[in-house]
Amino acid sequence: MTVTEVTDVRSAIETLRGLVQGDGADLSVIAIDDSIGTVELALELVDANCAECMLPPARLREVLASSLVQQGVTKYRLVLRDPRGGGAMPGDSERILVLDPTAAVASIDLDAGPDAGSLAGKTVFFRVDALWTSWDIVSQEWERMLTEAGVKVTSFRRTQGLAGADAAAADREYARLVSEADVAIVGLGNCGSCTSWTIKDAAEAARTGMPTTAVVTDQFAALAGTLAGHYQRPGLRAQVLPFPLQNRPDSEVRDIAVEYFPALLTTLGATV
Known part of the structure; x- marks a missing residue:
């Protein structure tokens, strides 16, 4: 392995560290082994205030591996030691091997989708959550300003962690409300797990051809960008x-x- 290759891999790992540091976690390098083509990392939760707020183990491994590929690191497999467990190797629950499924970096479509244009007479859909009261306040203020401008507003509250029939019913209701709207505003990405849900739901709305933006806080903006690529919408507005x-x-x-409302309109390519 050349010095340049080592530098590129370590630079990519620094980017991976930034994806988990928002939740107070970190990644340390155990080994970069060119002979077998592996990068072995350990997830550290010493300073994490809320391990449950992070991406679940399986999703985290997928996102980190995907980020390496997006950065052009395609000659290595990722080995991640996650103290939260969820392993697939008997007797070694912390050591997970994630094989890189691609042989090359795929072409990236950075299309952000259509601009919203004039919002007069249109329906703007807000996806809120059950976690962040601050996002309730922000979305309520934006709803007020939009309503005063003659815009119709609808909303859906996402509860994370639903399973089975409850999850299926929630997904159907989400899809129905998206289908009845003209513009989608999806939030809030304010931790690893909720950022994943935010980007997943925003990507789903964007795939319908609807002007869509995800809403995230700046500490999780980098993770949101990586997740947008993971959900095959790298150009997703945020x-x-x-x-x-x-x-x-x-x-x-x-x-x-109120301060960020003009920026929201700019992000959506919208006017009121």
Whole structure:
């Protein structure tokens, strides 16, 4: 392995570290082995305030492996030691091998989708969540300003972690409301797990051809970009809000919503 190759791999690993540091975690290098073509990393949760807020083990491994490929690191397999477990190797639950399924970096379509244009007389759909009251406040302020401009607003509250019939029913309701709207605003990406759900739902709306933006806080913007590529929508629009947003006084959050409303319109390519 040449010095340049080592540098490129280590540079890519630094990017991977940034994807988990928003949740207070980190990645350390155990080994880069050119003889067998592996990069072995360990997930460290010492400073993580909420391990449950991170991407689940299987999803995290997929996203990290996908990020390596997006950065052009295609000659190595990723081995990740995750103390949360979820392993597939008997007797070694922390050591997971993720094979790189691609032989080359795929072509990237950075199309952000159509601009929203004038919102007058249109329906704007907000996807909110059950986690962040700050996002409730922001979306309510944006809804107020849109309604005052003659825009119809609908909303859907996503509850993470549903399974079986409940999950299927929620997905059907989400798809129905998306189909009845003209523009989608999906949030909030404010931790690893909720960013994954946000980008997944935003990508689903964008795939219908609808002008769509995900809403994330700046500490999770890089992860949102990686996840957009993972969900095959690398050009997905994203409106970035300040971090931390949660636990600010309500009045301050409302001020942020008002301040960022023009930026939201710009991100969507919209006018009111």
